[in-house]
Amino acid sequence: MVFHGNRAKIVFYRGSRFLVYPGVYEPAEDTFLLADNLEFRSGERVLELGTGCGLLSILAAKAGARVVATDINPVALECARDNAVEHGVAGSIDFRLGDLFGPVRGESFDLLVFNPPYLPSEDGERSSDPVELAWDGGKDGRKVLDRFLREFPHHLKPEGRAFFVQSSLSNVFQTKQMLEANNFKFKALEKKLFFERLYLFICFRS
Numbered sequence: 001m002v003f004h005g006n007r008a009k010i011v012f013y014r015g016s017r018f019l020v021y022p023g024v025y026e027p028a029e030d031t032f033l034l035a036d037n038l039e040f041r042s043g044e045r046v047l048e049l050g051t052g053c054g055l056l057s058i059l060a061a062k063a064g065a066r067v068v069a070t071d072i073n074p075v076a077l078e079c080a081r082d083n084a085v086e087h088g089v090a091g092s093i094d095f096r097l098g099d100l101f102g103p104v105r106g107e108s109f110d111l112l113v114f115n116p117p118y119l120p121s122e123d124g125e126r127s128s129d130p131v132e133l134a135w136d137g138g139k140d141g142r143k144v145l146d147r148f149l150r151e152f153p154h155h156l157k158p159e160g161r162a163f164f165v166q167s168s169l170s171n172v173f174q175t176k177q178m179l180e181a182n183n184f185k186f187k188a189l190e191k192k193l194f195f196e197r198l199y200l201f202i203c204f205r206s
């Protein structure tokens with residue numbers, strides 16, 4: 001927390017405090033939709049991709065899970081690690097830097113969690129700002145989501161489950177088709193926002 005401390009934002013979830021350093025995604029409706037619906041089991045192996053400030057991974061660790069938390073943004077990992085220290089669970093979370101499943105090659109988990117960049121953007125809008133990269137899903141909003149959907153079955157144990165979110169602006173139908181093609185069953189919970197609907201997908205093997 002050291003040098004970011006005085007510029008960090010503070011976000012509360014159910015009375016718990018999380019610091020959000022500059023350049024790190026600030027937890028929002030999508031984060032809270034996941035947080036409100038995730039069920040963690042003590043002792044299980046959890047992978048959170050794109051942990052941001054670490055809120056979801058910290059909830060998992062507090063419930064007794066053994067967590068791997070990744071991000072492509074090194075500042076996010078630093079922020080998440082400092083929050084984990086504050087919450088007394090740093091020993092239960094393994095923080096790894098990298099792109100999607102790159103940091104967990106050959107590993108599988110009981111629970112996968114991902115709040116990906118899922119909003120469509122114009123090509124011209126693309127920037128290297130890490131906060132923009134946290135929501136920028138490319139032209140159709142599916143640049144990262146489609147890679148996740150193709151790869152996650154290889155990292156999920158046979159009885160495992162995957163939770164992820166996306167927007168109505170990034171082709172929910174295509175997500176359903178990709179899950180069905182991989183023989184996954186799913187529930188899709190819907191939350192209406194001002195300009196879009198958010199979908200929380202909860203997936204199991206058929």
Ligand SMILES: C[S@@+](CC[C@H](N)C(=O)[O-])C[C@H]1O[C@@H](n2cnc3c(N)ncnc32)[C@H](O)[C@@H]1O
Pocket residue numbers: 025026027028030031049050051052053054055056070071072073076098099100115116117130133134135144
């Ligand atoms: C929408 S934010 C979600 C952050 C946090 N999980 C939450 O729910 O508040 C997306 C996060 O994924 C990270 N990210 C984006 N692309 C990624 C990739 N290809 N691999 C790993 N992390 C990625 C971003 O840096 C960002 O922290």
